[in-house]
Amino acid sequence: MAPDSIFEDEAEVFHDIEVLEEDYTPDTILCRDEVMTEYINVLKPIYKGRPPQNAFLYGDTGVGKTAVTNHLTTQLEADIRQKNEDIERQHEQSEQETEEQTQPAVEPDAVDSAAPVDLTIVKVNCQNLTSTGERTSSYQVAIALVNELRPPKDMIASTGYAPQAVYSMLYEEMDALGGTVLVILDEVDRIGADDTILYELPRARANEKVENARIGLIGISNDYTFRSNLSPKVKDTLCETEIKFPAYNAMQLREILRDRASRALYDNTYGDDVIALCAALATRESSGSARKAINLLRRAGEIAENDGRTTILEADVHEAKDDLEYGDMVDSITDQDAHKRYVLAAVAHLSNADATPARVKEVHRAYRAVAESYAADPLSQRGMYNHLTKLAMLGFLTSHDNNEGIKGGQYYEFEFSDEVDRSKVREAFESMGHSWHDVRIHGS
Template sequence: MYSELDSLSGTVLIILDEVDKIGEDDTLLYELPRSRDIGYLEDVRVGVIGISNNYTFRRNLSPKVKDSLCETEIKFSPYDATELADILHNRAEQALYDGTYADGIINLVSALAYQEASGSARRAIRLLRGSAEIAEGEGVTQIQKEHVRQANEKIEYGNIVESIAEQDDEKLYILKSLAHLALVEKTPARTRTVHQTYCRVVRAYNEDSGNEPLTRRGMFNHLSKLVMFGFVNTIDRNAGAAGGQWSEHGFSDDIGPSKIKEAIEANGLEWKQISTRGVS
């Protein structure tokens, strides 16, 4: 890389998009600004521009990197609905035929992206493209409001599935357990019922490794995190001195077995059938 840079002349700006993804090894950020002092470069000067949505990224840099960068931070506020509309008008003029969209459609798309994605231009463009694809699929020549609504629901669905797929194995096993219980109308289910089903799921997916399920308490710790993330609802029951206390668990309104199945398969895992017969 340095030999290629030195073949140029003058000053070169290196732009690192999503610089926070560089991870714990920030050596490159130390070396680039000092490349002439270190002796890596002779004929060119290097400047570094890092772009990130993570405002806390700089805190995790080592002291030597912070000293080397001598950075100046510039913050850009999220786009508002009017700015998103301007961006969408520009994209629509390039990507869509004249007469296939109205100003009201652009305004609706920008408003939804502003409300639901904190002014994300990427979300707004995805939503406009999705709306156009739905209209095209229906064989109509103009995007309608219902196409935008359908595209927005589709994006939301995909975002939820992606969030589920990002969970660790234990949480996915628990969600799969709840999915099988829900399919046979056994939710909301008591903690012991979820744990019994969870044990079957873990053993089904770990026949070769021999990994054993967590204890009920260990599973419950992960289950509590799923409640915190909004994937699961927990109801505490109290039947008094005679009946005792217990908790019941089920999916939140936005989650269901089909989304869990998609998330499992998105991670490259087979959707194995798990029997819930005998669990109580």
């Protein structure tokens, strides 16, 4: 049967593709029993109405830090709701029974000791809190928290306030809420060297900044250097409990994938070979990331569908791997600071003009034109050279050492490494919303 629309596929493998989306929260968390036990112990005091604890969660990318956090906080909120309803029901019952002057079914003391729990959870992902591309700071996180707690009409702008004023607003909002306020800062390493907020929040009550609220703080990071560079006073409080999320091994990834696949894909569209290959590649090349394993499966499914097949092949997984690596490279270009991106754009223009490998002077000339085309002040050749060598160190560029003896002297030439080409640089610029400017390469 021919499809009715050009957008229709003759064959489909996805039963519910949303199950493979990044923001999908799985109902069941597999292979994380130990970590979950530790995490539940951190959250237990909240459920019991005791002062909250602080914790720091760390582990490589894609090992379930965010997924487990979402799962457990949702569960905590649901269980507290249930507990409060039960308490209220008991209260009503005992009041009724007192009125009827019958023997109370529940000891009055028992009712009083089980006070309802008042919990507010505020989650902020510290990644990309600024629109201007500068690094997120404690200040920006404090503003984001204020805005999370305020109705839209009272939100504040991300600049123009003294830091202390922002903290005052934050404490005021928290105190107005009262009860337990659990602050969860995901990707907390984005705040960089200034970790003020991480020692402000856990100490707010002791320092009499808040009276009614009890603040708990959970920080999440995949950056080990951030963890080891935290100031001692932050380590004392935030890292009261540390929970390490280990990488998944191939067996565990298979189990997670099988579960996801059974919800996302039609039966008989994939075999265990495909699951095993996704798991193996994610273990070997992405240090046990469940995200990578899931993305590989999803992309492989799309490749099969686009090809009009209802079966995913191992070859689709290999192709998926190449596709995703391309995307990863574009992302890591996007992550570089502006001058490094201009340098990469300069090398892209030189390569387009067949002028690579290029000498530093030539790269600088192209770089200057690029920077100016984006209305930025170009760095001197020496300033740019630092970025150029960093980019070579990071594997974006390759440098060649040329020695022409007495006649030409020694000089370096630069070109893209095998993993990068100009289309990736251009794609990175465009994905950031910057149009790609054509720059004239002199002498070409």
